[in-house]
Amino acid sequence: MKMDGFSSRLISRDYFQAIIDSMMDILIVTDADDRITFVNKTTCEYLGYSSEELLGRDVKTLFDGDPLDCLQFDEILERSSFKNIEKNIRTSSGRYLTLLISGSLVVSDDEVQSIVFIGKDITDLKRAEEKLKEYTEExxxxxxELQDFAYIASHDLQEPLRKIRAFGERLMRKYKEQLDEQxxxxxxxxxxxxxxxxxLISGLLMYCRVTTKVQPFQKVDxxxxxxxxxxxxEIKIKEVKGTVSVARLHEIDADPLQMRQLFQNLIANALKFHKEDTCPIVEIESDIxxxxxxxxxxxISVKDNGIGFDPGHSERIFGVFERLHGRSDYEGTGIGLAICKKIVERHGGTIKATAQENKGAEFIIRLPVRHEMDSGGS
Ligand SMILES: Nc1ncnc2c1ncn2[C@@H]1O[C@H](COP(=O)(O)OP(=O)(O)OP(=O)(O)O)[C@@H](O)[C@H]1O
Ligand SMILES: [Mg+2]
Structure with missing residues (x-):
């Protein structure tokens, strides 16, 4: 009995109509000559036409935004089915909606009887995508602009500064005796x-050059x-009686000069920030x-047994001119790690620091092993 009720509902035309009308997507059926033979409720709501206005109409007239559109549309009809093709459809008010259309031909006795179109409205999505693209470009x-400004400013500041230094030194050389102690x-x-x-200015220029003076990526051991x-x-290592142990490292696609800069900054830091009574031990290893x-x-890990730092500062230290330790104790300008971060990011990677006060620091760098070889110019 149950089955009978079920099957009778299955064949009920109203029941099918109700299902089709509950669809959130556009459904249009045409005959072999592209004349619309059926539309669902959503189609009428979206397009602002009654079903009477749509039935019998050439479906192509809905898509005739530009001649190219029609051309592509004819191609679509030549295939037996198609999926997720982006098309603009015109509403009764002249507004265009962007649809993602899928469909298939209904063929019987080797002849196309109908074409069934299902369209998903992606107008808002497209608009959001375009906005995102605009924001990204902006x-x-x-x-x-900011980079150019930093570069030009630091470059142009060098010249007057050079004069200040040169005349200051000349003053000291020639007129020292005429000045009192103060x-x-x-x-x-x-x-x-x-x-x-x-x-500081040289550091800033070096920082800018990470993106302005680049070499294409190549295989780097x-x-x-x-x-x-x-x-x-070598001299620095001897001076601080340091040991640097290097495990077998890997080969990656990278800018070789920038890799050198990266390791130079990290190893120099590991040697510099050592405990007064302990010789620095630096361990470098990599893993895939x-x-x-x-x-x-x-x-890649670069790990030391030095003075470390409060882990709360592990992000801050990558900022330009950020230093945790006084200049009287450890020389430096605070640009080294900012350059490391910029280099790693240009390579599509990440750099993180972990440390504890007086218990050493570890820098972990993650870099993609492979790159499109012509992608390293940005
Ligand atoms: N291995 C490390 N151990 C402890 N502290 C570190 C270590 N590396 C960096 N730091 C801290 O992070 C700060 C920023 O490091 P960064 O390399 O940017 O600057 P710097 O070494 O002081 O100067 P520069 O590299 O420009 O000569 C350092 O001043 C120091 O306080
Ligand atoms: Mg440094």
Whole structure:
């Protein structure tokens, strides 16, 4: 009995109509000559026509936004089915909606009887996508402006500063005897401050050059890079009686000069921020892991046994000119880690620091192993 009720409902035309009318998507059926033979309620609501106004009409007239649109539309009809094709459809008020159309031909006795179209309205989604694209372009433009400004400003500031330094030094050389002790102290402080400013400006320029002076990505053997850096730091390592142990590192696609800069900054820091009574021990290793999309990632660790820092500062230290330790204790301008972060980000990676006060620090870098070789110019 139950089954009978069920099957009788199945064949009821009203029942089918109710199902079709409950659809949130547009449903249009045409005959082989593209004349509309059926529309659901949503189609009428979206397009602002009554079903009477739509029935019998050539379906192509709804899509005739531009001649190209029609052309593509004819191509679609030549296929037996199609899926998720983006099309603009015109409403009765002349407004265009963007639809994602799927459909199929109903063929019987080798002849096309009907064409069934289902359209999903993606107008709002498209608009949001376009807005996002506009915002991204705007952001990139602003970012570039900011970078250009930083570069030009720091570049142009160098010249007057050079003069201040040069005349300060000349004053000290020629007129030192004419100045009393306090005068000499003022002049000394002025010269020191201008030297410091020169270092800050050079640091800023180096920071800007991470994106303005780039080399294309190429295969880079990180072992070779680290060995070059260690040879540059040889005197420093001897001076602090440091040990740097390097495990077998991997080969990745990267900008070789920037990889060198990255390791140079990290190893120099690991040697510099050592405890007074302990010789620095630095350990460098890498591993290949995969991220959540299955992409190969090279995870590099640079770890030391130095003074460490409060873990609450582990983000701040990557900011431009951010320093946690006094200049009288440890020299530096605070640009090294900011450059490291910029380099890693240009390579599509991340850098994180973990540390505890007096218990050493560890820097973990994650870099994609492979890159499109022509993608490294940005
Ligand atoms: N390995 C480390 N151990 C402890 N503190 C560190 C370590 N590396 C960085 N820091 C802290 O982070 C700050 C920022 O580091 P960064 O390399 O940017 O600057 P810097 O070494 O002081 O100067 P620069 O690198 O410009 O010569 C340092 O001043 C220091 O306080
Ligand atoms: Mg540094």
């Amino acid at each position: 952001l990139l433009r602003k970012n570039k 005068g000499q102290d003022y002049l000394n402080r002025m010269i020191n401050a201008s030297e410091r400013m020169q270092q 990180l072992n070779r890079i680290v060995n070059e850096v260690l040879s540059d730091l 892991i995969s991220d959540n999309t299955g992409r190969e990632i090279c995870k």
